[in-house]
Amino acid sequence: MSGAALTLTLATPARVWFDAVEIVSLRAQDESGSFGIRAGHADFVTLLMPSVVRWTEADGATRYCAVDGGVLMVARGAQVSIACREAIAGAALDSLEVAVRDYHAAEEDAARRARVDQLRLHARAVRQMLRYLHPGPDAAALGATPQ
Template sequence: MSGTSLTLTIATPSRVWFDAVEIVSLRAEDESGSFGIRTRHADYVTLLTPSVVRWTCADGATRYCAVDGGVLLVSRGAEVSIACREAIPGDSLESLEAGVRRHHAVEDDAARRARVDQLRLHARAVRQMLRYLCPRQGRDAAYGVAMGATSR
């Protein structure tokens, strides 16, 4: 590594998204606002807010990564590490926005499925309790009442 570059590593618990990528500079955001990191930056640790991290690669390209917060560490003035729960990379702001939208759609769908599963489990538990609590001859009538049916 040359003395004029940084390396960037971004990792989540399930994946290392970028591993010692050579960069020239990085912009991120913490509670105090936006800040920049360049070579020979002082050792530094901060908690990132949910935001977009932006960096310039050694070839001049700008890359992006949405993070849900996390910890940014600068060590030895040359290594930048970000640890976060979730990261969504993008080559442009447009591709990043599309990736974030897809990610949120998948999360929303998973949450809907979890709610449906929870309701099914609840209904199954109610039916099971009715089987044990109601006498055999009144079980069907009680089940109908519990499920909203009307008797004649």
């Protein structure tokens, strides 16, 4: 089976990044370290570490994808499947590094904005409860007295 090619499928819950792309070899990393896959590899399942997966396509081009952990499975010595929560693909390591940094910065910014919105909502709710529990002189003007 050494002349057979591998195919790679890589998916996240939101997107299929690569679907049955023909590859020659793949390198990934699990808890035991870095490992390689070539055509004819034994069936295999492992948990990936957050890392960069790289592979060589049939045309000789090397591609990269940063993954946030995940599961890698080899089936029938010819199909490599990766399922992960998040992935960022790149044609070169330097551009991938920039893309990962930008992604994480955007994620941190979104989390920071969500925390600020949550604090504002909480403060508004506390003010509303205080107004209800301790009505001031404005209560009479708002119709709190009988007519």
